[in-house]
Amino acid sequence: MKKKKTGANAVLEYTPSNALEAATQAAYKAFAHYQAPDHLLDVCTACCMNAELEREMRHLPLRQLTQRHFYEYNDSAKSQVQPADEIKYLAPRLLELLAEGARLHHSTELHLDRLGRCEPGSFSAAEQSALQGFALAYFAQGLEQWPAASDSLFQGDNAFSILLMWARARVPLEPLLQHWLDCDTDASTLNFVDACYWDYVWYSKQMGNAFATDEVEYKRTMEEWLNRPATKARWTEKLMRLVDAGPSSSWLPAGALDHHCYPLPERISAVFDAMAA
Template sequence: MKKKKTETHAALVSDPSNALEAATQAAYKAFANYQAPHGLLDVCTACCMDAELEREMRHLPLPQLTEKHFYQYNDSAKSQVQPADEIKYLAPRLLELLAEGARLHHSTELYLDRLGRCEPGSFSATEQAALQGFALAYFAQGLEQWPAASDSLFQGDNAFTILLMWAYARVPLEPLLQHWLDSDSDASTLNFVDACYWDYVWNANQMGNAFAADQAEYKRTMEEWLNRPATKARWAEKLLCLVDTGPTSSWLPAGAVDHQRYPLPERISAVFDAMTA
């Protein structure tokens, strides 16, 4: 099992784009047996979603559905508990658009909210594995892009926001966190620096994102992971290595606004000091 995990990590690091494409195709395969709903989707066409777009989501071939369809679908009023068959029919295209960098809601954290609203036990083991595999491939590729510009896979959000998005989908975060900890790339470490600097209050042991307020499992997982001695030791090692190596071409350009207001060395030192205090 250890060898398989190591091989998976190596594949994600060496060719993350191919891993994400493979994960997308695996999602299509896992959810291939679901059909488009015959009746109205779980949306409000009175004021939230254009009626024609709703009709197209049931009648167009799944690969033809666009960012516009899913943005309105996700932003619409919806039932607290989602219809699993509807969600599972749409899931592969939703994930594919996510991999393409589509904007799927006004808030990144809620891109996959409908997935997490299905009844517990709605997803088979095969379907859960497809979601987990996609989440890992997506997260691994995004970690290798730094800074997280608006046109990057994380769309300008920090990595903790992306983890919260997957927490809303009820996808376990531990495999993603372990991959992050195992990664040796400068980009993944710098993504950790920015996520901690902007979105975690060390002295209060508290996640800073307002969307995490009612996500108790997310907060528990993240806060426990961040304060685990082995986690702190590993990140301290990687941060020291980053500082010793010095800037490379992948680091934030000196002219960027964030670098002027909050210099990167200051951010690295602040995270290191807070984590090792």
Template sequence: MKEIIKTAYRIFSKYKAARPLDICTECCMNINNEALLASLPVHDIPKDLLGKYNDEASTGKTPISELKHFLPRYIELASHFQFPSHSPELSFKRLTPFDKSEWTSAELTFLNRFSLEYFKYCLSIYPLPTEYEGIDSILIMLWLGSFDIDTLLE
């Protein structure tokens, strides 16, 4: 998984998050935390801060460059079973509204590789190192994130 994580940071390094971020700062996230989230290097974003961003109110379709900016950290956290959400299944929910045409060929290839390698990794260490999660949570997480789970199930 280390190589997958390094590749994620390399592929998505060109994307930046522009303020205001796609998060409610009226009541969901403090404006100072929104500013902190936008300014931190991606690999330094705390799980709880990214989790708040992931779980709180947004427009429903985050700008694609903002999503791609944060995506390596989502992948890194999930790879260590430190899910950036109150529920592992929702960890990649911000990916759902995007069409494949909004991704480069290299990005799509990487996302497919990530989902396959991550699922194989989960199977290789099963039972998972989280006391309440089973392999079904991982499958649902990937499915809700619009990853191709048909290939995983085969």
């Protein structure tokens, strides 16, 4: 949150981080009436999760739960269908830790997997709205960070992995995709380049992430969006503007190599050619 003016007339300016904090608090409000379970959580304490950590998740104040609690909770053996009241009690802190950059599973795509395993219809309209608002604020802030280093909001993963994470939580992707299309920042465009380069197979028009194998709705949504003429035209325009302007201090130097040793200009060119085709 930033101030636009000083002195008595100071006003708060909207920033992505401000929006994410507001979305976090909205999630706490939406799920505030749920209580900690009075029985064993949906985990395996025989071999998957430390029994003391499981007990703490039910007895400590919600905001005192840590990354370690949720990592073991998420990584434990679990029921195919999740207990909705348990998930909704824990959801605000889970989201808050996500906003703080916590690693909540060995794979980003599975950070919110338990949310998506609840029975259809488990979340009220207000709860769904809170999840949607948080997803948009989280995605919008992450798109403005480039490069997506391990300490960034996306934790080094590309934006398609983040969208898959939300899809597995059964949060609609259309508002996130529309926001991305509307963005004009270099960072958001470069995040698009990397996501397309690594996670979309252009010749077969298919999403490439292994965690998307059984996510039929995610693949349909993404593949339809990427191949929509208006989408391709908009990204072609933004990529042309990016190349015409040339490298700025906000992106990797021209010719620099990322951790996969592929030059950034090569990735931009490949995605531009695919979009313009």
